[in-house]
Structure formats: C-alpha cells, structure tokens
Amino acid sequence: xxxxxxxxxxxxxxxxxxxxxxLKCNVCNTVCPVARVTDLFPGPKxxxxxxxxxxxxxxxxxxxxxxxxxxxxxxxxxxxxxxxxCTIACPADVKIAEMNNRARASLKAGHxxxxxxxxxxxxxxxxxxGVATAPLANWSFHNRLFRxxxxxxxxxxxxxxxxxxxxxxxRSRLAADRRAADRRAPTGAREAMTEPPPDRAVxxxxxxxxxxxxxxxxxxxxxxLRRNGFETIVPEQVCCGLPRISNGxxxxxRGRARINLGSLADYARRGYRIxxxxxxxxxxxxxxxxxxxxxxxxxxRAVAGATWDICEFLLDLHDRGRxxxxxxxLDATLPYHAPCQLRGHGIGLPAxxxxxxxxxxEAIDLDHDCCGVAGTYGLKKEKYDIAMAVGEPLFRSIRxxxxxxxxxxxxxxxxxxxxxxxxxxxxxxxxxxxxxAAADQPAPRR
Amino acid sequence: MPRADxxxxxxxxxGMTAAIALADAGARVEVVARGHAATHWSGGGIDVAxxxxxxxxxxxxxxxxxxxxxxxxxxxxxxxAALASLRSTLADExxxxxxxxxxxxxxxxxxxxxxxxxxxxxxxxAAALAPWQPGERLVVCGPARFKDFWPDAIVASxxxxxxxxxxxxxxxxxxxxxxxxVELPGLEGRHNLSALDLAxxxxxxxxxADALERIARAIERDGAPRDxxxxxxxxxxxxxxxxxxxxxxxxxLPLTPFEVPLVSPSVPGLRLYAALRSALxxxxxxxxxxEPVAGVTVEQRRVTSxxxxxxxxxxxxxxxxxxxxxxGIAGGGLIGRADGRLVExxxxxPVEAPPAERWLSPDPFDxxxxxxxxxxIRTDADLRPVDAGGSIVLDNVVVVGSLLAGQRYLSERCxxxxxxxxxxxxxxxxxxxxxxxxxxxxxxxxPSEPARRRQRAGTRP
Numbered sequence: 001x002x003x004x005x006x007x008x009x010x011x012x013x014x015x016x017x018x019x020x021x022x023l024k025c026n027v028c029n030t031v032c033p034v035a036r037v038t039d040l041f042p043g044p045k046x047x048x049x050x051x052x053x054x055x056x057x058x059x060x061x062x063x064x065x066x067x068x069x070x071x072x073x074x075x076x077x078x079x080x081x082x083x084x085x086c087t088i089a090c091p092a093d094v095k096i097a098e099m100n101n102r103a104r105a106s107l108k109a110g111h112x113x114x115x116x117x118x119x120x121x122x123x124x125x126x127x128x129x130g131v132a133t134a135p136l137a138n139w140s141f142h143n144r145l146f147r148x149x150x151x152x153x154x155x156x157x158x159x160x161x162x163x164x165x166x167x168x169x170x171r172s173r174l175a176a177d178r179r180a181a182d183r184r185a186p187t188g189a190r191e192a193m194t195e196p197p198p199d200r201a202v203x204x205x206x207x208x209x210x211x212x213x214x215x216x217x218x219x220x221x222x223x224x225l226r227r228n229g230f231e232t233i234v235p236e237q238v239c240c241g242l243p244r245i246s247n248g249x250x251x252x253x254r255g256r257a258r259i260n261l262g263s264l265a266d267y268a269r270r271g272y273r274i275x276x277x278x279x280x281x282x283x284x285x286x287x288x289x290x291x292x293x294x295x296x297x298x299x300x301r302a303v304a305g306a307t308w309d310i311c312e313f314l315l316d317l318h319d320r321g322r323x324x325x326x327x328x329x330l331d332a333t334l335p336y337h338a339p340c341q342l343r344g345h346g347i348g349l350p351a352x353x354x355x356x357x358x359x360x361x362e363a364i365d366l367d368h369d370c371c372g373v374a375g376t377y378g379l380k381k382e383k384y385d386i387a388m389a390v391g392e393p394l395f396r397s398i399r400x401x402x403x404x405x406x407x408x409x410x411x412x413x414x415x416x417x418x419x420x421x422x423x424x425x426x427x428x429x430x431x432x433x434x435x436x437a438a439a440d441q442p443a444p445r446r
Numbered sequence: 447m448p449r450a451d452x453x454x455x456x457x458x459x460x461g462m463t464a465a466i467a468l469a470d471a472g473a474r475v476e477v478v479a480r481g482h483a484a485t486h487w488s489g490g491g492i493d494v495a496x497x498x499x500x501x502x503x504x505x506x507x508x509x510x511x512x513x514x515x516x517x518x519x520x521x522x523x524x525x526x527a528a529l530a531s532l533r534s535t536l537a538d539e540x541x542x543x544x545x546x547x548x549x550x551x552x553x554x555x556x557x558x559x560x561x562x563x564x565x566x567x568x569x570x571x572a573a574a575l576a577p578w579q580p581g582e583r584l585v586v587c588g589p590a591r592f593k594d595f596w597p598d599a600i601v602a603s604x605x606x607x608x609x610x611x612x613x614x615x616x617x618x619x620x621x622x623x624x625x626x627x628v629e630l631p632g633l634e635g636r637h638n639l640s641a642l643d644l645a646x647x648x649x650x651x652x653x654x655a656d657a658l659e660r661i662a663r664a665i666e667r668d669g670a671p672r673d674x675x676x677x678x679x680x681x682x683x684x685x686x687x688x689x690x691x692x693x694x695x696x697x698x699l700p701l702t703p704f705e706v707p708l709v710s711p712s713v714p715g716l717r718l719y720a721a722l723r724s725a726l727x728x729x730x731x732x733x734x735x736x737e738p739v740a741g742v743t744v745e746q747r748r749v750t751s752x753x754x755x756x757x758x759x760x761x762x763x764x765x766x767x768x769x770x771x772x773x774g775i776a777g778g779g780l781i782g783r784a785d786g787r788l789v790e791x792x793x794x795x796p797v798e799a800p801p802a803e804r805w806l807s808p809d810p811f812d813x814x815x816x817x818x819x820x821x822x823i824r825t826d827a828d829l830r831p832v833d834a835g836g837s838i839v840l841d842n843v844v845v846v847g848s849l850l851a852g853q854r855y856l857s858e859r860c861x862x863x864x865x866x867x868x869x870x871x872x873x874x875x876x877x878x879x880x881x882x883x884x885x886x887x888x889x890x891x892x893p894s895e896p897a898r899r900r901q902r903a904g905t906r907p
Contacts, residue, residue, distance in 0.1 A: 287757040348732075348737075
C-alpha cells in the first residue's frame with residue numbers, strides 16, 4: 001500500500017501525511033495574506049509540506065495520529081495566522097493550514113504555555129468575569145493606560161480590537177425568558193413545554209461571542225428561526241475550544257470538546273440540527289474536533305454531521321421551498337466580507353444568496369482574503385501590525401464604498417473591521433431580521 | 447430549483463474563458479474548483495500553435511487541424527474570433543497582448559538560458575518579439591541572490607548561436623549578450639526571495655522608482671550600447687500595479703525592457719488569473735475555490751446537480767449544464783491508476799488513451815513528445831463527450847481545455863489556443879439554451895425586484 005493510499009484511507013487524509021501530495025507549485029504562497037505583508041513569515045509551503053518531512057522523519061509509520069510531532073523545523077510557523085487560505089487554494093488537497101496549526105502546537109508542547117496564550121484560551125472564564133464586572137471591565141478594556149499596562153505585562157496589543165462585555169449573558173436572558181413564560185403558561189401546559197420535534201426546532205450553539213458580548217446576534221437568529229417555524233433549544237454548552245486550539249492548548253481544548261459533544265450528540269442522534277451564528281464555532285464542531293483534536297468517535301461524527309451555519313441552514317430551507325421569503329424592503333448598499341472560516345466550511349456564500357432575496361438590498365461581495373485578526377492572532381502585540389497590514393486592502397475597499405454598514409459572519413472579524421474602518425459591522429442574520437421587521441411595519445406614507 | 451444555469455469545474459484558462467463567455471450571454475455561472483492551478487504556473491503568454499515547420503501560428507493551426515483527431519479539427523476555424531474576444535476582455539482589465547496569429551513566430555529567451563518560439567505575448571514581454579537589428583545587444587539583468595533568475599548562467603547559454611535556432615542569422619539573434627546583477631534596495635542579505643515578494647515590492651511606487659534607478663545606473667555604468675538594445679528582466683515588474691511598473695521601466699531604463707517568465711509562482715500567470723477573475727466577477731459570475739467536486743447526479747444522460755465536498759457534508763448545486771475544465775494529467779483532470787488505466791475521476795467519462803506500456807517514449811526529451819500527452823476525452827463537434835463508438839455519453843456536459851484528446855500541447859504548443867477556442871465555443875453552444883427569456887440577474891450582487899419575481903417562476907427547460 002503506497003503512502004498515497006494510506007492518505008486516501010485515513011479519515012480526512014492524515015494531515016501530516018498529506019504533505020506527500022504536495023507538487024511544490026507555490027500556489028499556497030501566492031494566496032497567503034501574511035507572507036504578502038511581512039518578511040517574518042516565508043509562506044505556508046516552506047513551514048508546511050516542505051518542513052513536514054523533517055517532522056515526519058521521526059514519526060513514520062504513524063502509530064497514532066496523536067503521537068507528538070518533533071518540534072517544528074521552522075519556528076517562523078508561529079507567524080502563520082491559521083486563516084486557512086493555503087488549504088483552500090491548494091490544487092492537490094494538501095492540508096497545509098492544519099499541518100501548520102499542529103506544527104505551531106508542537107512548538108509549544110512540552111513547556112508551560114505563555115500566560116497570554118493561556119488567557120486568550122480561557123474564553124468562558126474571561127467572559128463570565130467580564131460580564132459580572134461589565135461596567136468596570138469595559139471601562140478598563142478601553143482605558144489607554146490600562147491597555148498599555150496589559151500590553152507590557154500580558155502581550156495583548158494596546159489597540160487590539162477587544163469586544164464590549166454585555167450586561168447580561170445570553171444564557172441568563174434566555175433562562176429568564178423561559179421562567180417568565182413558565183409563569184404565564186396555565187399550570188397544565190407546563191408539561192407541554194417539552195422540546196418540539198426536530199422538524200420544528202433546532203439546537204442553538206451560541207458560542208462565546210453571542211453569550212458574553214453580542215446576545216443581540218443570537219436573539220436575531222432565534223427570531224428569524226421562529227419566523228420560519230423553528231423553535232430554539234439551548235442545551236448546556238461551553239466554548240467550542242477554537243481559541244485554545246489556535247493557541248496550542250490541545251488538551252484543554254479536548255476538555256471543552258468532550259463537554260459539548262456530551263451535551264449535543266444526543267440531540268444530533270435524535271435528528272435535531274445544530275445551528276450556530278459563529279462560523280468559527282460551527283467549523284470547529286464540523287471539522288476541527290476531528291482534524292485537529294483527533295476526536296473521531298460516534299459523538300464527534302454525529303455532532304459534525306448535524307452542525308449548520310445559520311445562513312447555510314436558511315439557504316437549505318430556501319432550496320426546499322420552506323423559507324419565508326416575505327422580506328420587507330431594505331434600500332441599502334451592503335458590502336459583505338466572507339470570513340476565512342466560512343470559506344473553510346465549503347458552503348459557497350450563503351449570506352449573499354439570502355441577501356439576493358431582500359428587495360432593495362444591493363449586497364457587494366468585497367472578495368478579499370482576510371481581515372487579519374484570524375481569531376486571537378491579531379490581538380497579540382507582536383502580530384497586531386501584521387494583522388492590520390493584512391486587512392488594509394479590505395478596509396480600503398470598505399471605505400471606498402462609503403456604505404454606512406458592512407456585513408460579516410464572524411465576530412472577531414466584525415470587531416477588527418469596525419476598529420479599522422469605524423464602520424458598524426453586522427452579522428447577516430441581523431440584516432435578515434431587519435428585513436422581516438420591515439415587512440411587518442406599515443409602509444411609510446409617501 | 448437550479449441556482450446555476452451552468453457549473454464550470456476548473457479555474458484554468460479554458461474554464462474561465464467558458465465562464466466569461468457564458469456570463470456574457472447572461473447565463474448564471476458558478477465556477478467551482480478544488481484550488482488554483484494552471485494559470486499560477488503559466489508563463490502568461492498565449493501559445494496558440496508552434497509545431498515544427500510552421501512559420502506562423504496561423505499556419506500552425508492549419509497544420510495541427512490536419513492531424514487526425516486534433517481538437518483544432520473542430521476548433522481551428524473559430525479560434526481567431528475566440529482569441530480576439532478574449533484579448534479585448536483582458537484589455538478591459540488592463541492586460542494587453544501584442545502579436546497576431548499570422549505574425550512570424552519569434553525566438554525569445556527563457557529563464558534558464560534556452561529559447562522558445564512565441565507570437566502573442568503580454569505587453570510586458572512583447573519587446574522580445576521584435577527582430578534583432580544588426581549590432582543590437584541584449585543585457586540580461588536580475589536582482590542579486592534571486593534564486594529563480596541567474597543572469598550569468600542565462601548569458602552563458604544565450605551566447606551560443608545554436609540556442610537561437612535555425613533563423614539565428616537573419617535578425618533572429620542579438621549581436622552581443624551581457625549579464626548584469628543589481629543589488630536592489632533593502633534586500634541586502636535577503637536570500638529567500640520569491641518572484642511574488644519582488645512583484646509586491648514593485649507594486650510600491652517609492653521602492654519601484656529607487657529600484658529602477660539603480661538598474662538604470664548599473665546599465666549605464668556597464669557601458670550601455672550606443673546604438674540601443676534591450677534588457678531582459680525577470681517577470682516581477684508588479685502584480686496589482688503591473689501596467690504602471692512597465693511604463694516606468696520603459697521610461698527610466700536606457701534599454702528597452704522585456705520580462706522573462708519564471709518558474710511558479712509565475713507573476714505573469716497571476717496577472718492573467720487576476721484579469722480573468724475580475725472579468726468574470728464584472729459579469730456577475732461567481733467563483734468559489736477550495737471545494738473539490740465530490741460527485742454528480744445524472745438522470746437520463748443529463749447531469750442535474752454537482753455535489754461539492756464541504757466540511758461535514760456535501761453542498762449540492764443543482765445545474766442546467768456542466769462545463770468540464772479540470773485539465774489534463776497535471777491538473778488532475780486525468781488520473782493514472784496503478785493498473786495502467788487512465789480515468790476521468792469526476793464523471794468517469796471514457797478516456798481515449800494509449801495502452802499503459804506505450805504511455806511514454808523511451809527518450810524523455812523526445813521532440814515528438816509522449817503518446818500519453820494525447821490522452822483525453824473524445825468529443826463531438828459541440829464538445830460533448832462521446833464513447834469509442836462516437837455516441838454522446840452525457841447530453842448537457844461540455845469538455846474544454848487540455849482534457850480534450852488528440853493534442854500534444856508540450857510539443858505542439860497549442861494548449862492556450864485549445865483552451866481559449868474550446869472555452870469560447872462552450873459559451874456559444876450553451877448560451878442560447880441556458881438563458882431563459884426573462885432577464886437574468888448576476889449570481890453575486892443581488893438586485894431587488896427581478897430576483898424575487900424569478901424565484902417564483904423557477905421553471906427550468
């Protein structure tokens with residue numbers, strides 16, 4: 001059996017061994033947004049498939065995919081942002097981005113993670129503490145002196161795009177709404193409040209952004225889903241683990257993954273679809289648990305198969321004639337940035353197809369590669385300037401449109417674009433919720 | 447309810463030409479591909495035909511059209527119009543080509559010191575096409591330590607008359623050839639330069655002016671020939687700003703500059719791809735890469751939908767027609783199996799190929815090329831795939847580009863010509879039937895009213 005067959009057989013092609021398919025054609029280097037703007041990163045080909053043979057030399061034949069790989073042969077892999085464009089553009093199906101992510105993790109394996117990298121991974125902890133102290137936390141997060149201290153002590157850049165903590169988490173709001181609904185419901189009806197069947201309800205994976213920073217995004221999703229005949233079930237869930245993965249904290253990421261899989265797998269097996277508003281979380285449930293964390297059990301496969309991006313889900317409804325297309329008119333020009341994570345889903349550009357159904361809405365596909373932030377990458381003091389340089393062509397296009405608002409599916413990209421262009425950036429689901437609301441208001445008098 | 451009238455699989459020259467022609471005719475086109483490919487390795491010129499013994503491309507087309515089973519047998523007559531149409535499309539995007547089909551094929555230098563015959567080149571390379579005047583000299587100039595372009599090695603080879611081929615005497619060869627290596631600003635100590643790094647630097651006006659100034663001074667210090675001459679530079683004169691970069695180089699340098707294409711990443715190829723992509727988006731076509739085709743559904747000899755590999759599931763695109771532009775063996779359009787069979791992996795179309803033992807000529811550099819090159823899909827006059835008996839295999843599939851059987855593009859140098867002619871022809875064949883009577887709206891930016899009205903209509907022929 002040749003290596004090529006070994007690659008074909010291993011589920012999803014064993015990431016490391018896919019280097020054998022590499023033609024050395026440099027296409028990945030032509031699309032890398034980071035190599036385009038800095039000399040610190042030579043490009044994905046060098047640190048990826050090319051360096052892989054040094055890493056593989058000690059692990060062939062791979063007893064178990066999780067065997068720790070030898071330290072990366074090229075430390076510049078730390079400057080890879082993980083945007084995934086190299087894998088997207090590769091004509092030979094080499095898993096370059098995934099290979100580089102693992103090489104970055106192996107750089108850190110064996111010694112304590114840097115405090116900053118650990119902190120950026122503790123999304124639940126930081127979220128809960130931030131919301132609990134919201135006025136103070138928000139003030140200090142945007143106080144110049146405090147942020148300078150954070151940069152010096154922790155290494156998060158003083159101008160990095162940090163979000164604003166909500167006063168209340170989404171989960172506590174939803175719990176309060178449910179308690180109020182229980183009180184209002186006649187006593188006998190309480191049992192009827194059990195979960196609706198899978199064709200009339202979806203499971204919502206809200207993610208940390210919606211829970212701690214932007215509850216209005218999840219609430220918009222819940223209203224759009226309800227308008228299309230789907231109630232929303234919000235089971236126990238924690239951070240998907242992606243910030244931990246991208247900061248090399250694989251073991252603690254697996255901890256998060258097991259909690260989520262334990263809570264979601266049963267719903268998936270019962271036919272419920274798991275819908276998320278963050279393209280990063282949904283891509284993690286769909287692919288990263290298996291590709292990066294080597295979680296390939298029944299739970300992982302069930303959850304992956306049931307997970308949908310919210311726009312992907314609505315477009316699927318539309319394809320089956322079940323989407324409520326009675327959108328009101330939104331006369332606006334709306335530049336749209338498709339985040340890198342969405343490209344990783346391989347679902348085309350569903351938001352654009354949905355915007356095409358809204359009368360008066362002229363959506364513009366900005367068609368740029370990366371805004372630069374790539375999750376927590378652009379927050380780091382030694383990478384902030386690189387991230388801003390990567391995003392500059394995108395920011396320039398947005399400024400040139402002069403549009404009052406921009407749409408983008410991924411939260412960290414929204415915060416980065418907002419910081420760089422001081423233009424509000426909305427999730428596509430908020431635009432669709434507005435379009436439905438516009439249909440319900442009486443037409444303005446001419 | 448099809449969301450695309452036509453799905454084109456493959457973003458090479460053939461696929462993009464077909465997509466542009468179809469979008470021009472108002473069809474809703476979605477181009478899908480596993481990733482980038484052929485354009486990113488291409489030299490950026492348009493090779494139409496240069497078989498041995500043909501003085502011009504036009505003559506080459508006739509000669510190849512007479513070869514049994516060559517795609518030019520079907521496509522040769524339509525090629526001039528197809529080429530003219532694509533050239534005007536590319537010119538609208540800032541990429542201008544010089545040279546005509548009936549111009550004599552000229553011998554131009556390559557980056558390894560060899561030569562090749564060409565007639566149609568982008569403006570940045572076109573100065574190489576002019577006949578060499580008596581006494582006219584050539585300077586081969588490149589940045590210090592640039593691993594893809596070694597002036598001294600190139601010049602050592604170009605000084606041998608035989609390298610310039612048979613017409614080396616009558617204006618076919620420069621009188622003298624000299625090498626020149628220049629230290630470009632801020633690159634001292636940089637060893638791992640790629641053509642792309644340099645192209646990005648040449649996009650920056652300030653750096654560019656300084657670099658061109660240094661090159662000009664180096665040429666003058668080297669004793670620029672009194673009666674003029676030309677300077678061959680590596681093809682790195684800008685990517686986004688390549689038009690301005692060439693203009694400035696032509697003004698500032700004492701010799702007439704021309705670019706020489708390099709190995710991948712090929713900047714001229716990236717310029718070509720950027721122009722094709724911009725032309726497609728301008729016409730409302732949509733292009734999504736990174737999604738390998740997982741499979742198709744076929745009902746009564748018609749492909750009704752294409753399934754793309756996505757994370758955790760497949761994305762199904764219902765379609766009226768499919769254009770197969772997946773390339774030859776290099777592009778993955780044909781795969782050689784260990785048992786000696788050549789297969790077309792996407793639609794499992796019958797492949798016309800020599801038996802395995804006669805795939806390759808014993809001489810790796812056999813001037814006639816290798817029998818394997820001619821392998822591919824046999825089609826009817828409308829480029830529909832046919833089986834050995836000549837009957838159509840799939841009614842709504844059109845095959846374009848290097849996947850077409852009967853061409854040896856390495857020795858015949860007809861790859862771009864076949865791609866453009868077949869791509870354009872796909873547009874002509876499919877356009878009237880694909881675009882229903884009412885207005886089509888571009889698949890990218892969503893207009894207002896027509897979109898909603900058409901959704902309800904939703905009837906497909």
